[in-house]
Amino acid sequence: MSAGAAQATVPVLDGWFTTAGAAPHLIGTRCSGCGTYYFPKLETFCRNPDCESSQFETVELSRTGKVWSFTNACYKPPEPYIAAEPFVPYTIAAVELEREKMVVLGQVVEGVGVESLKAGMEMELVLETIPDATLPEGKLTWKWKPVEGAGQ
Amino acid sequence: MSGEIAIIGVGMHPWGKWGRNFAEYGVAAAQAAIRDAGIHWRDVRFISGGGTVRNGYPGYVAGATIAQALGWQGAEVNTSYAACASGSQALAAARTKILSGDCEVALVVGADTTPKGFLAPAKGERPDDPDWVRFRVGITNPTYFALYARRRMEIYGDTQDDFALVKVKNAEHGFTNEYARYRKKFTAEDVAASAMVADPLRLMDVCATSDGGAALIVCSLDYAKKIGKGDAVRIAAISTVTPSFPSALVEMPDLATDSAVAAAPLSFRSALPTKAYEQAGVDPKDVSVAEVYDLSTALELDWIEDCGLCARGEAAALTRSGATRIGGRIPVNPSGGLACFGEAVPAQALAQVCELTWQLRGQAGSRQVEGAKVGITANQGLFGHGSSVIVVR
Numbered sequence: 377m378s379a380g381a382a383q384a385t386v387p388v389l390d391g392w393f394t395t396a397g398a399a400p401h402l403i404g405t406r407c408s409g410c411g412t413y414y415f416p417k418l419e420t421f422c423r424n425p426d427c428e429s430s431q432f433e434t435v436e437l438s439r440t441g442k443v444w445s446f447t448n449a450c451y452k453p454p455e456p457y458i459a460a461e462p463f464v465p466y467t468i469a470a471v472e473l474e475r476e477k478m479v480v481l482g483q484v485v486e487g488v489g490v491e492s493l494k495a496g497m498e499m500e501l502v503l504e505t506i507p508d509a510t511l512p513e514g515k516l517t518w519k520w521k522p523v524e525g526a527g528q
Numbered sequence: 529m530s531g532e533i534a535i536i537g538v539g540m541h542p543w544g545k546w547g548r549n550f551a552e553y554g555v556a557a558a559q560a561a562i563r564d565a566g567i568h569w570r571d572v573r574f575i576s577g578g579g580t581v582r583n584g585y586p587g588y589v590a591g592a593t594i595a596q597a598l599g600w601q602g603a604e605v606n607t608s609y610a611a612c613a614s615g616s617q618a619l620a621a622a623r624t625k626i627l628s629g630d631c632e633v634a635l636v637v638g639a640d641t642t643p644k645g646f647l648a649p650a651k652g653e654r655p656d657d658p659d660w661v662r663f664r665v666g667i668t669n670p671t672y673f674a675l676y677a678r679r680r681m682e683i684y685g686d687t688q689d690d691f692a693l694v695k696v697k698n699a700e701h702g703f704t705n706e707y708a709r710y711r712k713k714f715t716a717e718d719v720a721a722s723a724m725v726a727d728p729l730r731l732m733d734v735c736a737t738s739d740g741g742a743a744l745i746v747c748s749l750d751y752a753k754k755i756g757k758g759d760a761v762r763i764a765a766i767s768t769v770t771p772s773f774p775s776a777l778v779e780m781p782d783l784a785t786d787s788a789v790a791a792a793p794l795s796f797r798s799a800l801p802t803k804a805y806e807q808a809g810v811d812p813k814d815v816s817v818a819e820v821y822d823l824s825t826a827l828e829l830d831w832i833e834d835c836g837l838c839a840r841g842e843a844a845a846l847t848r849s850g851a852t853r854i855g856g857r858i859p860v861n862p863s864g865g866l867a868c869f870g871e872a873v874p875a876q877a878l879a880q881v882c883e884l885t886w887q888l889r890g891q892a893g894s895r896q897v898e899g900a901k902v903g904i905t906a907n908q909g910l911f912g913h914g915s916s917v918i919v920v921r
Contacts, residue, residue: 388664388665389655389661389664389665390655407790410789410790411789411790412774412786412787412789412790413787413789414787415783415784416658416661416783416784423773423786424773424774424790424791425772425773426790426791427790444675444679445675445676445678445679445682446675446678447670447671447674447675447677447678447726447727447728447729448674448724448726448727449666449668449670449671449726450723450724450725450726450727451725453663453666453667453668454648454663454668455648455651455663456649456651456653456660456663456664457663457664457665457666457668466666468666468667468671468675468726470675470778476787476789477787477788477789477793478784478785478786478787478788479778479784479785480783480784481662481667481671481675481778481783481784482665482783483665483666490678490727494682495679495682495683506665506666517665
């Protein structure tokens with residue numbers, strides 16, 4: 377992003393992640409009955425067939441985890457994805473969160489290719505800008521970034 | 529087994545990309561199945577269609593659309609939509625109708641016309657739809673297949689050459705299949721030279737979307753005997769179980785797995801054939817031929833393991849040994865699979881059963897698996913849908 381250009385501040389999905397501060401988190405919920413985490417947020421009925429709870433607390437999910445698998449997108453996805461022209465392929469990681477015992481997908485930060493990823497590698501959650509149809513400065517989305525020193 | 533029904537007719541319309549009305553393909557497949565059964569259209573008292581969501585209202589009521597095109601004759605009608613398992617779900621509805629004694633003969637039919645390129649979600653700003661959300665953040669269908677493929681490489685040591693071998697095998701199988709869309713003997717070099725779509729998967733590792741149609745005429749065992757087809761291929765199991773919470777794998781269209789904090793994670797893919805084996809009372813060791821959903825080359829390897837045809841992590845070695853080729857111990861996708869067909873969603877699960885029927889009848893020509901007695905299908909689609917069908921002779 378060139379200096380002086382407007383910075384993206386609007387999240388691509390409202391309420392899916394924190395945008396204030398240097399250490400962003402995905403926002404999920406946790407069932408008050410059985411402890412199951414949900415991302416995206418679930419606030420109606422717990423999906424555990426053995427749990428009848430409808431009480432949830434909003435929680436920030438762990439912002440670090442380990443690579444479960446990874447890939448990339450070599451072709452521009454169809455709408456509603458909005459890509460910069462010319463399209464630049466991006467990397468995608470599925471990251472396992474230990475406390476939540478769940479795997480969360482996300483793009484990987486710009487400049488990191490599949491060749492620098494490995495299963496088990498430590499990743500952290502960051503925010504980056506992706507293009508938007510109406511906002512020229514783009515919108516914020518969550519991405520995974522290798523933790524400094526990981527994979528070396 | 530008492531829960532069985534007979535398959536007395538099978539028919540298909542060739543797979544391709546013509547953009548004609550889906551009902552045309554359904555009618556052609558249905559007429560072929562009716563001819564194959566040697567019955568009259570009026571003998572069919574239940575029409576069960578696999579729905580299609582890309583062809584407007586006529587697609588939502590595909591059973592009726594195709595019944596009308598064949599000529600209304602007062603039979604009862606049904607349409608089932610269950611993503612990639614739509615055909616099997618329609619077949620299950622016909623089986624229930626037949627086993628309850630409510631009808632003797634049913635037509636099960638599925639057909640589709642697909643758009644070019646990526647399958648995309650409905651338009652608009654719809655953040656409550658997980659399918660819309662994942663496309664918005666850049667997660668397409670090949671993403672999921674590529675994540676599963678890469679996971680195999682990381683955990684089992686599979687290679688891209690192993691995946692290419694699946695394509696080469698299926699291309700060889702489908703080469704003489706008159707219903708297949710792609711009939712070319714691709715080589716490992718062809719696969720390696722094709723464009724990368726979602727690393728590690730190349731264009732030739734992932735299946736296309738196609739137009740096509742497939743149909744079955746199914747009936748009670750008594751009716752089959754009555755018309756001199758007492759030795760017809762029988763359906764011994766149809767499994768359409770849902771996943772069990774919590775899911776072990778991140779599945780389309782979700783961006784996360786279930787959290788496994790409260791219970792151990794379970795595999796949906798392996799639950800589908802497991803239920804089918806239970807229902808049919810057969811063991812994976814009894815299987816002589818399998819038609820599994822090779823949406824990607826690597827996914828065929830997952831299915832081979834999920835169907836219990838080899839131990840976890842050994843499907844690549846099994847493929848390298850030649851066991852999954854026609855003539856091998858356990859041929860997989862003798863039709864050529866999705867690699868040669870491309871996916872025509874509501875028709876695909878039925879096309880798998882058509883192929884197994886030809887195989888068990890000994891009518892598969894140059895694709896024939898010698899002495900095939902038990903066949904299994906497996907497929908999986910969006911939103912917790914999937915199916916596995918076992919046919920026996």
